[in-house]
Amino acid sequence: MSGDLHVSTAVIVVAAGSGTRLGAALPKAFVDLAGQTLLERSLRSIILLPYPVQVVVVAPADFVQDAQAIVHKVAPGLESLVSVVTGGATRHDSVAAGLAVVDAGVQVVLVHDAARALTPTSVFADVDMAVQATGAGVIPALPVVDSLKQVDVTGGILGIADREQLRIAQTPQGFPRAELDAAYAAAGSADFTDDASVFAANGGVMTTIPGDEVAFKITTAWDLNRAHQVLGGIPDRHRVGTGIDVHAFGENENLWLAGLHWPGEKELSGHSDGDAVAHAICDALLSAAGLGDIGSRFGTDDPAYANASGEVFIRGTVALLEENGFDPINVSVQIVGNKPRFSPRREEAQNVLSSWVGAPVTVSATTTDGLGFTGRGEGIAAIATALVRQR
Ligand SMILES: Nc1ccn([C@@H]2O[C@H](COP(=O)(O)OP(=O)(O)OP(=O)(O)O)[C@@H](O)[C@H]2O)c(=O)n1
Numbered sequence: 165m166s167g168d169l170h171v172s173t174a175v176i177v178v179a180a181g182s183g184t185r186l187g188a189a190l191p192k193a194f195v196d197l198a199g200q201t202l203l204e205r206s207l208r209s210i211i212l213l214p215y216p217v218q219v220v221v222v223a224p225a226d227f228v229q230d231a232q233a234i235v236h237k238v239a240p241g242l243e244s245l246v247s248v249v250t251g252g253a254t255r256h257d258s259v260a261a262g263l264a265v266v267d268a269g270v271q272v273v274l275v276h277d278a279a280r281a282l283t284p285t286s287v288f289a290d291v292d293m294a295v296q297a298t299g300a301g302v303i304p305a306l307p308v309v310d311s312l313k314q315v316d317v318t319g320g321i322l323g324i325a326d327r328e329q330l331r332i333a334q335t336p337q338g339f340p341r342a343e344l345d346a347a348y349a350a351a352g353s354a355d356f357t358d359d360a361s362v363f364a365a366n367g368g369v370m371t372t373i374p375g376d377e378v379a380f381k382i383t384t385a386w387d388l389n390r391a392h393q394v395l396g397g398i399p400d401r402h403r404v405g406t407g408i409d410v411h412a413f414g415e416n417e418n419l420w421l422a423g424l425h426w427p428g429e430k431e432l433s434g435h436s437d438g439d440a441v442a443h444a445i446c447d448a449l450l451s452a453a454g455l456g457d458i459g460s461r462f463g464t465d466d467p468a469y470a471n472a473s474g475e476v477f478i479r480g481t482v483a484l485l486e487e488n489g490f491d492p493i494n495v496s497v498q499i500v501g502n503k504p505r506f507s508p509r510r511e512e513a514q515n516v517l518s519s520w521v522g523a524p525v526t527v528s529a530t531t532t533d534g535l536g537f538t539g540r541g542e543g544i545a546a547i548a549t550a551l552v553r554q555r
């Protein structure tokens with residue numbers, strides 16, 4: 165249900181399995197992995213795509229509400245792009261249930277196992293791009309590194325397989341939408357272990373792109389343990405974000421900037437206290453975490469934030485990051501403007517801002533040699549860069 169927003173890609177996240185081989189008390193997608201369920205981790209990778217996609221979560225009948233709560237936690241404000249439907253008895257049935265609610269305008273469908281909870285965002289983007297570029301069905305796949313034997317029921321070896329010709333299939337598996345719909349319609353209730361098989365059985369052309377080792381499927385308790393270990397050292401959990409804010413000087417001598425009051429200096433006008441440094445920090449942190457921006461999170465004209473201080477926005481932003489599993493690592497801000505003279509109070513400002521963010525904040529200042537609105541003394545701009553880490 166993507167509302168008025170036109171998206172060309174949908175991702176179906178199948179999460180309706182019971183996880184028999186894992187043997188947990190809950191369906192596998194709802195099992196915890198270092199503070200987040202497998203479903204939550206899968207969704208977090210998807211929403212970090214740099215363009216909007218429709219997301220369909222397929223959940224066990226008894227866990228639809230739990231899945232909706234996870235969607236709300238991971239993508240607040242994006243609920244119109246994400247729907248939750250009930251799955252079926254097999255993975256095949258669950259994918260079919262997801263396909264049934266894909267928006268009419270969608271051209272490319274990616275099908276992903278929630279059980280592949282550590283799959284990086286880049287794999288989703290690569291599969292989507294490859295489908296669009298080739299018009300074929302595309303799966304991420306890994307080479308086989310072990311020797312393979314064909315055996316009988318007793319374990320006796322019947323033959324060998326040439327591993328050079330074999331690949332380990334991962335998800336997300338991507339397809340031109342119309343052809344995937346047709347393949348599922350033709351397959352009826354026949355069961356296949358993956359979507360590439362359904363697609364190929366109906367004459368669809370399939371190709372592979374390189375998969376990713378961390379996109380392994382969490383099937384057994386050993387896999388879950390491995391996922392815990394991978395998370396301990398995962399390198400791509402750091403993200404940067406940028407924020408810029410500008411405010412014009414007002415009339416009163418009541419300036420708040422970089423978390424400090426500046427007696428005798430002209431205030432910055434705005435709905436809040438106009439602290440451009442604090443606002444740029446919020447935008448940089450929110451952007452790094454993929455959580456939107458200060459306007460969409462706090463409302464630039466919400467009466468609740470009339471005259472609100474920079475501390476309110478920064479602490480609110482840090483709480484949002486916390487809720488969504490992100491920790492600030494550091495923030496660097498530059499003030500652009502003629503006044504106030506900043507350097508004498510740099511340390512004071514850095515200490516205050518760092519205490520609000522809960523991580524080091526450094527602040528520098530510059531002028532524009534008389535050029536532009538800051539050079540003419542009409543206002544102040546602040547530019548921030550933030551680094552955050554996803555837990
Ligand atoms: N009826 C089913 C069965 C599986 N899946 C999903 O398909 C993916 C791959 O399946 P698998 O890892 O085999 O999960 P389970 O079927 O839950 O595991 P098991 O076979 O151990 O019970 C998982 O994300 C799972 O939630 C699904 O949506 N509906």
Ligand SMILES: C[C@](O)(CO)[C@H](O)COP(=O)(O)O
Pocket residue numbers: 255277332333334335357358359381
């Ligand atoms: C879709 C899949 O993850 C690709 O490797 C796999 O086929 C799922 O198989 P399962 O039988 O549901 O474990």
